[in-house]
Ligand SMILES: Cc1cc2nc3c(=O)[nH]c(=O)nc-3n(C[C@H](O)[C@H](O)[C@H](O)COP(=O)(O)O)c2cc1C
């Protein structure tokens with residue numbers, strides 16, 4: 001390792017909280033269950049944890065909301081649909097530290113008085129199911145021992161990116177097409193089977209457990225005021241170090257690229273196909289976190305050999321296929337963006353047509369029902385605006 | 394076709410019954426039931442969807458509507474082994490085309506087709522969460538990563554009848 005690397009790893013703050021292996025079984029769960037529901041939520045509030053699935057909603061507020069709605073039954077759902085291109089960190093968590101996830105779910109169950117939980121596991125991760133089930137069986141024994149009335153089941157997804165959206169996920173669990181619902185009402189009010197439901201990302205639950213292990217005040221020393229803690233990043237593309245890395249939030253993209261780039265990084269797609277493409281000249285003033293460019297953890301690096309037209313085309317093809325088709329702006333918009341981009345490339349439409357397509361993404365942002373249609377413009381606009389020549393010629 | 398439909402229906406009834414015995418027939422059990430049948434029968438035939446519909450007290454069009462929404466609930470016959478090659482950007486950047494070329498050359502099929510001996514079907518899928526080891530594919534539920542022409546050829550042979 002040369003000095004440069006040493007230096008940069010001082011700026012890129014690495015952590016090892018999520019994958020730390022503990023020798024004892026469920027001791028954090030046992031001690032945390034001594035706390036009242038209010039105290040659990042209080043600790044979560046204090047930690048400042050924001051959801052790790054991408055949208056960054058304060059986790060404590062979500063738990064609080066579900067707890068406050070009068071109901072005879074409530075549900076805890078772990079979102080393991082992980083379909084965003086370039087994301088694979090939830091898979092790593094479920095494989096390496098499933099007990100952390102189950103503990104996080106149990107703490108949520110205690111906080112909102114739920115007795116049933118589900119892990120919605122994407123079809124593509126089915127090879128994880130047997131081992132995960134074995135962990136769940138042991139977990140249930142500990143729940144009994146600690147007198148926690150809570151059971152977790154795996155629910156297998158059947159392949160649809162949009163089912164990662166929490167209301168589509170719930171529809172899917174209810175045996176329907178995975179079409180997102182209107183919000184409000186939010187799942188915390190009307191969720192699975194109409195009952196108050198907390199849906200959190202795999203990493204969010206794992207992190208909740210860590211907060212109870214190290215304490216909220218220790219945990220929030222990491223990161224920045226807007227983006228507390230550390231987070232997992234799925235790093236792929238043209239990188240020297242592909243894989244899952246735990247980093248403190250609030251770093252600059254420049255420092256990130258220094259650590260992970262191949263020396264020739266032209267752009268980074270932050271947040272997957274639904275995220276933003278950041279060109280090299282913006283690396284220095286781009287902060288990774290909720291105060292800058294937020295991300296569910298997908299970081300795809302492109303070097304100067306890559307055609308950004310191909311990148312854009314690949315994303316548009318993806319959205320076109322994965323749009324549930326329920327609302328017109330998204331269904332037709334995705335088609336038109338794909339066809340329009342191809343037409344511009346072939347010279348069948350002239351340059352100004354791109355402006356029209358950008359306006360279309362604005363319509364989609366306003367007129368679409370869920371985050372899929374609303375976020376297509378992120379990648380489209382950032383690629384078209386920063387790499388116009390590559391789209392045209 | 395009354396004769397054959399009676400015998401066939403017996404088979405459909407049996408498989409759907411077994412699925413429902415295991416999961417139940419409330420609406421929220423529909424996906425697990427369809428998944429179970431897919432595992433046993435590889436795909437959801439019209440007769441099976443009709444049977445499921447009657448047991449769930451739904452219209453068969455609605456069962457079809459649900460099944461057709463999901464990439465992994467096929468409503469057309471498919472082979473014993475399903476090859477799902479990732480076509481998303483990172484795999485695309487790292488040689489997905491070579492992998493596909495080898496598969497198509499060995500099996501003589503295109504995407505969404507099944508080999509004559511019904512041993513393989515091929516489909517292109519979106520990101521399967523193996524991007525750090527791209528290019529990647531699934532054969533049935535098993536992921537194979539860091540593929541190149543040689544490795545793909547060798548892996549495929551393991552699934553020959
Ligand atoms: C199209 C779409 C796909 C999504 N996919 C996922 C996913 O795979 N995993 C996930 O945790 N959240 C996903 N989300 C976000 C969820 O709707 C939800 O915000 C999240 O599960 C909440 O968990 P968190 O607060 O712990 O992040 C997706 C959202 C949209 C709009």
Ligand code: SF4
Nearest residue numbers: 324326327330370373
């Ligand atoms: S925005 Fe797209 S994916 Fe979302 S509900 Fe509308 S059509 Fe479906």
Ligand code: FES
Nearest residue numbers: 479484520523524
């Ligand atoms: S892009 Fe192929 S596995 Fe993610």
